[in-house]
Amino acid sequence: MGSEGVFHQVTNLSERTMEIRCLLSARNASELFDLRCVAREEMVKFIQENYPEAFPRTRFAEVSNPTESTSTAGPAKAFSETV
Numbered sequence: 001m002g003s004e005g006v007f008h009q010v011t012n013l014s015e016r017t018m019e020i021r022c023l024l025s026a027r028n029a030s031e032l033f034d035l036r037c038v039a040r041e042e043m044v045k046f047i048q049e050n051y052p053e054a055f056p057r058t059r060f061a062e063v064s065n066p067t068e069s070t071s072t073a074g075p076a077k078a079f080s081e082t083v
Helices: 029-050
Strands: 007-013 018-023 058-063 077-082
Touching (some): 018 029
């Protein structure tokens, strides 16, 4: 499973996603929170370094508000699309 009391489990799997659960333990709630943050960051780092194509890519495009006139148009609004 893992080492030193850290266990990983695949809890859900689909054709596009894998959900992994990491079981951790700490002496108190404060240390557990810190450990959870470090574990999440290290998992993301591992995936970025070894499987960068696994993360979704997001595109952004500027669009104007169709209800505003072109002479008084404010800042363009953005939307995102996950590919």
